[in-house]
Amino acid sequence: MEKRIKEYNELDFTDDFMFCMILENNLELCKELLELILDIKIKKVELANSQKRIDLTYDGKGVRLDVYVNDSENTVYDIEMQTTKQKELPKRTRYYQGMIDLNLIQKGMDYSELKKTYVIFICLKDVFGKNLPIYTFNNICEQDHSLTLGDEATKVIVNAEGSRDDLSENMRSFLDSLIEKKATKEQTEAITQTEGNIRVASVPGSGKTFVLTYRIAYVITELFVEPSSIVALTFTNKAASQMKHRLWKIKNIHWVGLHLIRSRNMSGQKLNCRLFLRLNKNMILIIQRMPKMFWMP
Numbered sequence: 001m002e003k004r005i006k007e008y009n010e011l012d013f014t015d016d017f018m019f020c021m022i023l024e025n026n027l028e029l030c031k032e033l034l035e036l037i038l039d040i041k042i043k044k045v046e047l048a049n050s051q052k053r054i055d056l057t058y059d060g061k062g063v064r065l066d067v068y069v070n071d072s073e074n075t076v077y078d079i080e081m082q083t084t085k086q087k088e089l090p091k092r093t094r095y096y097q098g099m100i101d102l103n104l105i106q107k108g109m110d111y112s113e114l115k116k117t118y119v120i121f122i123c124l125k126d127v128f129g130k131n132l133p134i135y136t137f138n139n140i141c142e143q144d145h146s147l148t149l150g151d152e153a154t155k156v157i158v159n160a161e162g163s164r165d166d167l168s169e170n171m172r173s174f175l176d177s178l179i180e181k182k183a184t185k186e187q188t189e190a191i192t193q194t195e196g197n198i199r200v201a202s203v204p205g206s207g208k209t210f211v212l213t214y215r216i217a218y219v220i221t222e223l224f225v226e227p228s229s230i231v232a233l234t235f236t237n238k239a240a241s242q243m244k245h246r247l248w249k250i251k252n253i254h255w256v257g258l259h260l261i262r263s264r265n266m267s268g269q270k271l272n273c274r275l276f277l278r279l280n281k282n283m284i285l286i287i288q289r290m291p292k293m294f295w296m297p
Contacts, residue, residue, distance in 0.1 A: 014124065014178055016066065019081040023067045030069060034077055036170055037120060037134070037158055045069045048076060054099045063099050075116040076100065082123040089127050093119050093137075093155045101153070116152040124178055126161045133162030133175060191215045194223065209234070213243050 013019060023030040024047065031045045046069060053064045067079040078100060082089065097119050104115055128135060135157040139149035160178035167175075187207060190200050191214045198215075200208055216232060219225040234240045 014081060014083055016081055016083075020066050023079065027069065030067065030079075031071075034079070034118075034120075036168075036174060037122075037156065038118065043072045045071045045077070054103045061095075063096055065096070065100075070115070073116075075118070076104065077118045078120065080119075080121045082121050084125070086127070089121060089123070089157070093121065093157075097153055097155065114152075116154075118154050118156060120156045120158065122158045122160070122178070124160045126159045127157055128159075131159075131161075131163050133159055133164070133167060133171070135159065187211050187214075191218050192222075209239055209243055213247055216247060 013022065023033065027045050027047070031042050034040075034045065035042055048068045048070050052066075052068050054062055065078050066081055068077070069079075070076045078096060080096075086092070097117065100117055100119070101114060104117075105111070105113060137155040137157075139151055139153070141147040141149070158175075160175050162175065164172045164175065184207075187210070190198055190211050200211055202208055212232065216230055219230070220227055232243060234243060
């Protein structure tokens with residue numbers, strides 16, 4: 001496979017390398033992410049003793065798990081970052097589940113010793129096209145949907161494109177962060193210009209509110225302009241609400257992360273939830289320890 005050089009300012013949380021580095025090096029963050037996605041409480045997580053790569057036969061297809069942890073209740077979690085839409089993802093989850101089970105049980109062990117498992121795929125695209133933010137699958141009886149198989153094997157697909165209705169603020173922020181749009185070169189120039197007046201004229205839906213919102217954030221965080229001295233006007237209540245929501249996300253970004261945002265042409269805006277402010281901070285700390293360029297598959 002041909003490799004290319006990837007600069008560190010290309011990296012964000014959806015990058016497979018960075019995703020694994022952040023969660024494996026800060027298990028408390030990993031625990032909070034699992035609690036956010038699954039809506040459960042977890043006491044503690046630790047890296048699973050088993051290897052992340054599972055190869056059970058010489059000529060069989062192995063799997064390499066992104067983030068593989070277990071908790072104090074002996075539940076196993078596999079978290080995968082999926083940045084492209086793959087129609088074979090359902091069967092991939094089946095294969096991953098099977099490989100994990102085979103790796104968990106040894107000759108002579110009773111089937112009851114199989115651990116409860118969650119296979120979680122965080123996807124940037126909607127695999128099923130139903131607009132749900134989270135798809136959770138358990139085996140149920142087709143004749144009686146109230147009857148579950150009880151195999152304690154759950155598969156979860158997180159859909160970053162899904163509806164934001166009835167989600168917590170933290171969950172909405174998490175999904176927003178995964179697909180936050182990037183500024184074009186022209187938008188970046190409008191956002192960061194410091195002299196004279198700026199006039200942005202374009203068709204509806206082209207990102208004028210996006211530019212205005214991020215310009216407000218830029219002059220506050222980079223030029224140290226007092227927020228009370230800024231007036232922003234829109235034509236509709238809906239646009240005003242959208243702008244207020246975007247600014248609410250931006251204003252809580254960790255100060256260290258501003259340098260990363262600036263280097264990424266304002267494309268790295270992440271979250272108003274405590275969990276991902278900390279993820280951003282950890283990502284920056286990891287980047288600081290890296291050489292400027294490194295090989296990525």
